[in-house]
Amino acid sequence: MKARFAKFVEAGYAQSYDWAQEAWHLLDLKAYADSGETYLEAASKFNNYTFVCEAADSFYFGGDLDRALSSARDCIKQAEGKEKSAGTIASARARIADALNQRGVYEEALSQITQALVTEPNNASFLDTKARALYGAGRYAESATASKAAIQASDGKYGWMHFQLGLAYFKLRDWESAKDSFERAANLDPNDPEAAYNVAASYQNMHSRRDAIAWYKQVISRDATYAQKNDVAGSIADLERQLQQQ
Numbered sequence: 613m614k615a616r617f618a619k620f621v622e623a624g625y626a627q628s629y630d631w632a633q634e635a636w637h638l639l640d641l642k643a644y645a646d647s648g649e650t651y652l653e654a655a656s657k658f659n660n661y662t663f664v665c666e667a668a669d670s671f672y673f674g675g676d677l678d679r680a681l682s683s684a685r686d687c688i689k690q691a692e693g694k695e696k697s698a699g700t701i702a703s704a705r706a707r708i709a710d711a712l713n714q715r716g717v718y719e720e721a722l723s724q725i726t727q728a729l730v731t732e733p734n735n736a737s738f739l740d741t742k743a744r745a746l747y748g749a750g751r752y753a754e755s756a757t758a759s760k761a762a763i764q765a766s767d768g769k770y771g772w773m774h775f776q777l778g779l780a781y782f783k784l785r786d787w788e789s790a791k792d793s794f795e796r797a798a799n800l801d802p803n804d805p806e807a808a809y810n811v812a813a814s815y816q817n818m819h820s821r822r823d824a825i826a827w828y829k830q831v832i833s834r835d836a837t838y839a840q841k842n843d844v845a846g847s848i849a850d851l852e853r854q855l856q857q858q
Contacts, residue, residue: 644674
């Protein structure tokens with residue numbers, strides 16, 4: 613807690629909205645742990661479960677998945693049975709699913725996000741989280757279906773959703789569809805080297821060597837310090853050699 617706000621609290625002036633404002637201010641400063649702690653202290657003082665839910669988000673954004681998970685679970689426990697709490701509970705379940713996806717606990721992540729989608733079936737972010745859980749669980753066809761639903765719900769504006777769809781198609785060895793999805797992702801984010809790399813890899817699997825070369829070159833033009841730069845250069849050289857031998 614910042615000294616200025618601490619003095620305000622000690623003077624007895626701070627109301628619940630003051631605590632919320634302070635937590636938001638800390639979040640804006642990227643002081644994620646402090647923001648989460650402020651929300652939790654506010655929750656204990658004012659018996660407001662929404663503050664616990666906000667704390668979960670703060671901890672999540674700060675990368676503290678343990679506290680994000682525990683706060684989100686507390687949020688659900690405290691919110692259950694409360695009037696107009698369904699949306700808050702759904703968001704907490706989605707946050708749990710996001711965290712579990714990062715830890716590779718895909719089946720439980722899928723359980724949580726499936727329950728969240730009962731409340732908000734057209735939530736694009738929730739659908740994307742479901743797609744990632746299904747992908748992690750190796751259920752690639754179902755992951756593709758969830759990704760397409762996420763893309764439709766968001767009007768196709770997020771490159772990462774097209775990228776996730778491309779990953780599922782790639783696993784399914786549907787190179788044409790993978791290429792299309794990765795290319796949409798690459799066009800939506802002209803600075804993304806990974807999308808360009810995956811377009812190239814898809815073309816390479818389709819034996820479209822010239823197109824693969826062009827996209828591999830885009831990888832380097834997008835990021836001159838790309839981690840796999842040497843591998844990309846090697847792929848370009850191999851493909852050019854194959855073209856010369858035709």
